[in-house]
Amino acid sequence: MSRIEIKNEYQLDAPTRQVVASLEIDTQGIGVTDMTEAIKAWIEKQGFRDGLVALLVMHTSASLTIQENADPDVHSDLTDALARIAPESAPWRHIAEGPDDMPAHVKSALTDTSLALPVRHGKLVLGTWQAVYLVEHRQHAHARSVQMHYVGS
């Protein structure tokens, strides 16, 4: 049997603020961009204490993921795995914008479009090896936008 235990319980400040901003990211084609430092900088600049940051990618051929931040091979392996799961060679109908377009939509559906991340005592809560990435699924460079919506104190 797996053990389950509840720990580290805290009462935080009541939610009294909402602040939004967008992260504008220029990608370089297929691959990941680490957004973690930009999100942390925004939290610090705004002086957020306790709350949730909801992230929403505004596109259907780029997406979000939380992944290992230590070994760049993880990012290459992830994009390779997605290319095997949704290959350009599959019999797609939606091909007007190029062979990488429909695979990009499928990869977006399989990864994350929306994330809700905790902020506690002024810090973004993430595991030691976690970072928040934008994943570009198109072959060419694109300008991408991620909405950040904070509800908290």
Added chain:
Amino acid sequence: MSRIEIKNEYQLDAPTRQVVASLEIDTQGIGVTDMTEAIKAWIEKQGFRDGLVALLVMHTSASLTIQENADPDVHSDLTDALARIAPESAPWRHIAEGPDDMPAHVKSALTDTSLALPVRHGKLVLGTWQAVYLVEHRQHAHARSVQMHYVGS
């Protein structure tokens, strides 16, 4: 290097309300149903200003996704891709409810069960080409329920 920039920062009204409702959707078998207008109509009817709408699908063989809203071929290609990733012909144990049942559970796990979407100045925030879909993974028509939970002003 990918460029990252923070733009369009706004302070919004403090969160002071919570309202919930369910979206009841009759599906016609495998395929997608666009829920965007129904969600927007609810936001407008309730007079929400700034906040988050959390969506939760109440089923494990239908799910949520945010996808391209312009070309219906994208929806056929997406359901075909999911059928290749979780084919009915795989050696499933859970077959009592039919060959489409376990693939439906896997497709649900790979797409979204829960989404958190921003509302700003009374409008649902989505990219130009984005719509919010319920994805029916069973062969036959089903009555599906999606919970909407708003926290905001």
Added chain:
Amino acid sequence: MSRIEIKNEYQLDAPTRQVVASLEIDTQGIGVTDMTEAIKAWIEKQGFRDGLVALLVMHTSASLTIQENADPDVHSDLTDALARIAPESAPWRHIAEGPDDMPAHVKSALTDTSLALPVRHGKLVLGTWQAVYLVEHRQHAHARSVQMHYVGS
């Protein structure tokens, strides 16, 4: 045409509290652990009324999913399906921690890292057949942590 209807609309108490805790889970290798009762017990113990519980798994080789809670075969079929989608035999670069490591990262990216679940009138809102699972993707037992962040009343 699919029918869409809005039902069961309620005004809830305003959001006035935030409380956090972590769920500590000892897993037994590849497979799922049902966290639903632990989450419900926390909601009841804290006396939450109306709000959202955001869950975040603190790891990149274990993840979250909402799945069928009735037939254990569903869980075996799900882990088998993930093993076919991200097999250990694929040509991974990131192999220093063993052949199950990179497949675990891909399986995490394909399932959920973050979930936002509604609480209404003191109860976690889930469908009849839904439970919230931690999915362990590594072959061996691990100690896993899931952050719970409540915003509500």
